[in-house]
Amino acid sequence: MVSEQCDVVVVGAGLSGMCAARKLTRRGRQVVVLEAQDRTGGRVCHEEVEIDGHHHSFDLGAAYLGTNQTALIQLCTELGLCMDFDDPSADVIPVRAEGEAVYYLNGKRVLEDPEATLPWAAFNPISLFGIWRMQLRLDRFIQVMKNHIHDPWNAPNAERWDDWSVEDFLKSDVFFTRIDEDMLRIGVRAVWSVEPSEISFLYFLWYAASAGGIDTLLDNQGKDAAQGFYFRHGAHDVCDRLTRELGPAVRLGHPVRRIEQDLEGVTITTRTNDRLRARHAIVAVSPSVSSRIEYDPPLRPDRTHLVQRNPLGRTVKCYAVYDEPFWHERYSGLSIGNTTPLIWTMDYTVPPGPPAIMAFVVADHADALSGRPAHDIERTVCTALAETFQDERFRSPRRFIYKDWSADPWAWGGPTGVSPPGALTAFGRALRRPFGRIHWAGAEAATVWMGYLDGAVNAGHAAADGILTAGP
Numbered sequence: 507m508v509s510e511q512c513d514v515v516v517v518g519a520g521l522s523g524m525c526a527a528r529k530l531t532r533r534g535r536q537v538v539v540l541e542a543q544d545r546t547g548g549r550v551c552h553e554e555v556e557i558d559g560h561h562h563s564f565d566l567g568a569a570y571l572g573t574n575q576t577a578l579i580q581l582c583t584e585l586g587l588c589m590d591f592d593d594p595s596a597d598v599i600p601v602r603a604e605g606e607a608v609y610y611l612n613g614k615r616v617l618e619d620p621e622a623t624l625p626w627a628a629f630n631p632i633s634l635f636g637i638w639r640m641q642l643r644l645d646r647f648i649q650v651m652k653n654h655i656h657d658p659w660n661a662p663n664a665e666r667w668d669d670w671s672v673e674d675f676l677k678s679d680v681f682f683t684r685i686d687e688d689m690l691r692i693g694v695r696a697v698w699s700v701e702p703s704e705i706s707f708l709y710f711l712w713y714a715a716s717a718g719g720i721d722t723l724l725d726n727q728g729k730d731a732a733q734g735f736y737f738r739h740g741a742h743d744v745c746d747r748l749t750r751e752l753g754p755a756v757r758l759g760h761p762v763r764r765i766e767q768d769l770e771g772v773t774i775t776t777r778t779n780d781r782l783r784a785r786h787a788i789v790a791v792s793p794s795v796s797s798r799i800e801y802d803p804p805l806r807p808d809r810t811h812l813v814q815r816n817p818l819g820r821t822v823k824c825y826a827v828y829d830e831p832f833w834h835e836r837y838s839g840l841s842i843g844n845t846t847p848l849i850w851t852m853d854y855t856v857p858p859g860p861p862a863i864m865a866f867v868v869a870d871h872a873d874a875l876s877g878r879p880a881h882d883i884e885r886t887v888c889t890a891l892a893e894t895f896q897d898e899r900f901r902s903p904r905r906f907i908y909k910d911w912s913a914d915p916w917a918w919g920g921p922t923g924v925s926p927p928g929a930l931t932a933f934g935r936a937l938r939r940p941f942g943r944i945h946w947a948g949a950e951a952a953t954v955w956m957g958y959l960d961g962a963v964n965a966g967h968a969a970a971d972g973i974l975t976a977g978p
């Protein structure tokens with residue numbers, strides 16, 4: 507029996523679903539958001555930790571943003587956050603830039619002075635030339651993709667680029683040094699948490715174009731960088747504000763099991779057998795997670811195959827908390843490399859909170875850690891920190907906090923869904939195309955900053971627009 511009727515049911519109270527719901531509510535639509543878990547936010551997720559009687563929050567999912575993520579910034583401003591990137595008391599904090607950065611490549615440590623005028627200045631001229639040449643080459647391709655943000659499958663060379671993985675691209679060219687190849691491999695692992703052989707070269711270029719370029723994607727410092735800033739009160743602050751605004755429209759603990767549709771509307775059934783009737787549905791989860799729902803009538807073949815070819819990356823995100831910020835004596839806390847299980851670290855000290863460093867273990871290294879006991883993960887990560895920064899004090903954190911996203915039953919991994927070779931040209935059209943009365947949101951359905959918080963906002967708004975213009 508149908509217990510309730512509304513205009514739109516949104517599946518998933520992540521950032522994307524809540525943005526869709528907010529936009530529709532503001533346009534007078536009656537919306538119900540069904541969320542499987544007992545919290546909102548999805549891949550925005552935090553842990554509150556008590557240290558010396560004070561509560562500190564650590565973002566275990568998304569944390570970072572940059573100044574050209576305009577939809578996210580606009581949303582945050584509307585929700586009452588101060589997004590003035592030049593104001594030291596604002597709700598966004600720049601990533602620590604003082605101190606040396608460490609590149610730990612193929613067993614060799616290279617230190618970069620933050621005052622250096624050129625990026626990568628710490629490398630020898632031949633390596634530098636290789637990196638520069640690689641960036642130039644990729645930039646040329648990415649410029650091409652910028653004309654095909656909405657239809658990457660129509661780009662010149664699309665079929666050929668989609669046949670290749672990023673690893674195939676690396677093998678297709680003779681490079682000057684190993685450093686440029688390895689830097690690209692590290693970049694892929696850091697952004698998508700997959701190995702370079704797992705990701706389509708076309709998808710790589712499209713994603714970079716959707717973020718405005720390869721440098722904004724990879725940079726950890728500087729204003730435009732995707733990882734230039736983080737939220738003073740955590741990214742979950744944004745989702746908490748949205749949750750409060752939506753109020754009783756958000757129903758926690760309601761995993762959607764089935765969506766039926768007919769000419770007049772949709773009927774949604776939850777795992778607890780609640781049934782809702784609506785004019786439209788928005789499914790605001792990643793493509794592969796959307797495949798856990800039954801659809802009647804069944805999905806079109808292209809969507810059926812797309813959802814089987816959009817796996818999420820594998821990420822273990824960690825924080826080590828210390829009594830003193832001893833690494834500030836010399837280092838910024840930023841490191842990237844391929845020598846230890848750590849792909850990337852950054853300082854995460856939020857005054858007046860305790861000194862902390864964030865570390866990512868991803869892709870093959872994450873597989874090796876997944877399912878291991880917590881003390882094993884802590885030892886592996888802290889040993890790697892000590893080795894990267896050549897400082898034994900990293901071995902004994904006062905607290906260690908982590909989340910293995912592959913073990914999250916409602917995310918199935920992170921940070922985002924990734925196209926393997928062949929998938930985008932064959933089935934990419936199904937990423938966003940509505941299926942009757944079902945519209946698709948979620949960060950993977952975005953065309954600007956896809957995969958990011960900003961993309962989640964964009965895709966949520968686009969799905970809402972699709973319904974607002976669809977008529978009854």
Ligand SMILES: Cc1cc2nc3c(=O)[nH]c(=O)nc-3n(C[C@H](O)[C@H](O)[C@H](O)COP(=O)(O)OP(=O)(O)OC[C@H]3O[C@@H](n4cnc5c(N)ncnc54)[C@H](O)[C@@H]3O)c2cc1C
Pocket residue numbers: 517518519520521522523540541542543545546547548549550566567568569570571760761762763790791792795798799821823911916917919920921922947948949950957958959960962
């Ligand atoms: C470790 C990590 C680090 C990241 N770092 C960054 C970063 O620094 N900056 C950045 O911009 N982005 C980052 N991202 C990516 C960012 O988190 C995501 O792009 C964004 O949060 C996705 O939002 P969404 O609403 O599309 O999906 P989700 O957040 O996945 O939301 C989907 C929601 O749907 C729910 N759900 C799933 N199935 C059902 C069902 N059947 N019924 C009901 N509910 C269901 C889920 O529980 C979830 O709440 C990171 C992600 C991870 C995992």
Ligand SMILES: [Mg+2]
Pocket residue numbers: 518519520521522523524548790791948
């Ligand atoms: Mg969502």
